[in-house]
Amino acid sequence: MKKKITILPGDGIGKEVTACGKKVLEQIAECFGHEFVFDYGQIGHEAIEATGTPLPDETLAKLKKSDAILFGAVGHPKYDNDPTLPVRPEQGLLKMRKELGLYANLRPIKLFDELLAASSIKPEILKGADILFFRELTGDVYFGERGRKNDNKTAYDTMIYSTYEVERIAHKAFKAAQTRRKKVTSVDKANVLESSRLWRAVVQEVAKQYPDVTVEHMFVDAAAMKLIQNPKSFDVVVTGNLFGDILTDEASQIAGSMGMLASASVGDTVGLYEPIHGSAHDITGKGIANPLASILSAALLLDISFGLQEEADTVIKAVERTLKEGYRTRDIADPSTAHEKILGTEVMGNV
Amino acid sequence: MKKKITILPGDGIGKEVTACGKKVLEQIAECFGHEFVFDYGQIGHEAIEATGTPLPDETLAKLKKSDAILFGAVGHPKYDNDPTLPVRPEQGLLKMRKELGLYANLRPIKLFDELLAASSIKPEILKGADILFFRELTGDVYFGERGRKNDNKTAYDTMIYSTYEVERIAHKAFKAAQTRRKKVTSVDKANVLESSRLWRAVVQEVAKQYPDVTVEHMFVDAAAMKLIQNPKSFDVVVTGNLFGDILTDEASQIAGSMGMLASASVGDTVGLYEPIHGSAHDITGKGIANPLASILSAALLLDISFGLQEEADTVIKAVERTLKEGYRTRDIADPSTAHEKILGTEVMGNV
Ligand SMILES: CC(C)[C@H](C(=O)O)[C@@H](O)C(=O)O
Numbered sequence: 001m002k003k004k005i006t007i008l009p010g011d012g013i014g015k016e017v018t019a020c021g022k023k024v025l026e027q028i029a030e031c032f033g034h035e036f037v038f039d040y041g042q043i044g045h046e047a048i049e050a051t052g053t054p055l056p057d058e059t060l061a062k063l064k065k066s067d068a069i070l071f072g073a074v075g076h077p078k079y080d081n082d083p084t085l086p087v088r089p090e091q092g093l094l095k096m097r098k099e100l101g102l103y104a105n106l107r108p109i110k111l112f113d114e115l116l117a118a119s120s121i122k123p124e125i126l127k128g129a130d131i132l133f134f135r136e137l138t139g140d141v142y143f144g145e146r147g148r149k150n151d152n153k154t155a156y157d158t159m160i161y162s163t164y165e166v167e168r169i170a171h172k173a174f175k176a177a178q179t180r181r182k183k184v185t186s187v188d189k190a191n192v193l194e195s196s197r198l199w200r201a202v203v204q205e206v207a208k209q210y211p212d213v214t215v216e217h218m219f220v221d222a223a224a225m226k227l228i229q230n231p232k233s234f235d236v237v238v239t240g241n242l243f244g245d246i247l248t249d250e251a252s253q254i255a256g257s258m259g260m261l262a263s264a265s266v267g268d269t270v271g272l273y274e275p276i277h278g279s280a281h282d283i284t285g286k287g288i289a290n291p292l293a294s295i296l297s298a299a300l301l302l303d304i305s306f307g308l309q310e311e312a313d314t315v316i317k318a319v320e321r322t323l324k325e326g327y328r329t330r331d332i333a334d335p336s337t338a339h340e341k342i343l344g345t346e347v348m349g350n351v
Numbered sequence: 352m353k354k355k356i357t358i359l360p361g362d363g364i365g366k367e368v369t370a371c372g373k374k375v376l377e378q379i380a381e382c383f384g385h386e387f388v389f390d391y392g393q394i395g396h397e398a399i400e401a402t403g404t405p406l407p408d409e410t411l412a413k414l415k416k417s418d419a420i421l422f423g424a425v426g427h428p429k430y431d432n433d434p435t436l437p438v439r440p441e442q443g444l445l446k447m448r449k450e451l452g453l454y455a456n457l458r459p460i461k462l463f464d465e466l467l468a469a470s471s472i473k474p475e476i477l478k479g480a481d482i483l484f485f486r487e488l489t490g491d492v493y494f495g496e497r498g499r500k501n502d503n504k505t506a507y508d509t510m511i512y513s514t515y516e517v518e519r520i521a522h523k524a525f526k527a528a529q530t531r532r533k534k535v536t537s538v539d540k541a542n543v544l545e546s547s548r549l550w551r552a553v554v555q556e557v558a559k560q561y562p563d564v565t566v567e568h569m570f571v572d573a574a575a576m577k578l579i580q581n582p583k584s585f586d587v588v589v590t591g592n593l594f595g596d597i598l599t600d601e602a603s604q605i606a607g608s609m610g611m612l613a614s615a616s617v618g619d620t621v622g623l624y625e626p627i628h629g630s631a632h633d634i635t636g637k638g639i640a641n642p643l644a645s646i647l648s649a650a651l652l653l654d655i656s657f658g659l660q661e662e663a664d665t666v667i668k669a670v671e672r673t674l675k676e677g678y679r680t681r682d683i684a685d686p687s688t689a690h691e692k693i694l695g696t697e698v699m700g701n702v
Pocket residue numbers: 074075090093245276278542543572
């Protein structure tokens with residue numbers, strides 16, 4: 001199989017971890033006789049520094065011609081500390097999601113048994129938890145109109161959803177549930193928000209086409225609680241862009257660490273694969289970032305964009321074996337056991 | 352001391368738990384020689400059934416003449432299942448918060464040592480955690496313009512904040528931090544939202560007036576993760592209405608159960624005290640609801656609205672003693688220990 005993959009390292013630890021993800025893709029190509037052609041693009045703070053814009057046209061053009069994208073992270077403390085800067089790294093990420101029509105962000109949350117001890121949640125609560133999030137990615141308050149008024153003293157954003165946007169992500173969630181434990185939890189805040197009432201009504205309609213799947217509607221506050229209280233009660237979760245952002249970061253604790261979580265963003269054309277963690281400038285360049293989220297993102301890429309299931313499984317097995325042998329990066333180390341081998345990013349990347 | 356307290360039982364378990372909260376207030380009045388005059392008001396689903404509106408004028412008039420309010424919960428599955436109903440119980444709650452100017456919702460999260468085992472989070476992560484949330488309560492997407500357009504196929508809500516709204520809640524948070532561990536974490540999503548960028552800039556300004564307090568700004572997704580990963584790293588948290596709703600429900604897991612968490616809503620006039628849990632129709636009338644959140648709300652009422660610290664402490668001590676003696680409602684029982692005495696709502700209410 002011959003494929004074009006664009007690597008977008010982005011900012012902070014994005015560079016270190018995508019280097020590992022890429023290496024894994026190269027090894028897979030070699031072992032299984034595929035030809036993956038790699039190219040690089042700029043995005044985020046790095047792109048702003050080089051070109052003045054967080055998503056240069058050149059990058060976008062490359063992405064549109066790729067068969068898949070492996071992305072790192074964007075962000076920089078400079079912008080976080082100064083909320084008045086008009087050009088920001090995150091705009092590049094949001095524009096990319098929108099321009100490529102990546103409306104469905106899949107975030108699988110599954111704990112490797114070896115990491116039971118790494119989580120702050122009790123092992124008996126976690127064991128067996130296996131959640132697949134579908135976060136809507138090109139709508140909601142991320143893309144509604146925003147601005148200032150009243151002499152700059154009032155700021156607003158618009159949370160907004162249309163029927164077709166909810167329908168397409170709901171169908172994806174129900175279809176996935178059919179191949180799993182046949183339960184969909186739709187999360188909204190329909191007791192307050194009009195956009196959530198539309199969301200809930202549309203999901204109720206779509207559900208009728210999947211009589212074999214149980215559907216449950218939950219308010220976002222209750223879901224935030226239940227995820228920690230009883231993660232095993234969830235199978236597929238479908239929710240909007242903002243609630244999905246919050247809940248999946250929270251759910252990273254179910255998987256032991258944010259450093260373990262991969263995600264796939266898909267829509268109608270090319271797929272994008274990225275860790276759910278951010279650019280983490282506090283640990284950048286120290287060689288301690290966990291590359292497994294990027295490596296597992298590469299596995300999702302092989303599986304979802306190229307249909308290479310055996311190859312994807314090989315990557316996941318390698319990660320499992322590495323963990324079983326006791327290798328850890330610092331974020332997933334259990335302070336109470338001495339036999340673990342704490343590795344840096346690069347060595348961990350050699351799985 | 353002579354005071355007028357209005358009880359608003361509301362819906363579902365609201366009735367059962369406020370009955371216990373009221374009983375505690377009566378006992379305190381008797382022991383300490385105060386005169387508390389109680390009155391009742393209707394709100395929520397109950398009020399809709401009786402009067403057609405979720406917050407009748409009569410209730411509102413009573414509340415405005417009270418010295419404090421003890422509230423239960425509102426909500427009913429009927430509305431949750433049918434997102435098209437135009438009159439809803441929650442509108443009563445939101446209108447009450449707005450009309451009474453209750454812009455600051457204080458939610459203290461503290462684990463009673465006896466409940467260490469009841470949480471799904473590991474005891475060593477929890478022990479010593481003590482967080483005070485300031486949730487803004489009369490702004491944000493809860494009160495912005497909302498509606499439908501595009502032939503009913505698009506729905507929107509407006510997230511909106513003005514400088515003065517952020518200033519007044521920020522001042523409350525910083526002042527509280529001065530009496531605690533001197534740290535404020537402000538939670539927003541300033542990397543995406545304009546209202547969050549205003550929020551962050553205002554908090555940065557207010558912070559300058561409290562040089563003895565450390566301020567930290569955190570994105571809501573990161574905060575949702577960190578709360579579980581390392582709850583002890585938080586002291587005072589200040590955030591908007593929607594993020595506060597989600598994060599405090601999540602944080603209930605730090606306190607062992609939602610059934611333990613009390614809240615105070617204050618502003619410029621009368622204070623309102625309520626559990627953070629909802630109406631929980633699934634357990635209504637079974638006598639198994641945990642009344643401690645309402646009882647602890649009564650303690651907050653004594654402390655904050657009446658300045659009766661000794662009386663408030665007496666209530667908290669009684670709750671502690673009850674837990675120490677091994678009494679539990681089902682939600683806070685530890686399945687692994689046999690010596691616990693599982694009680695119903697009413698008996699637990701006799702603390
Ligand atoms: C960087 C930020 C804009 C982004 C988001 O909020 O979507 C990130 O948190 C994510 O989850 O991918």
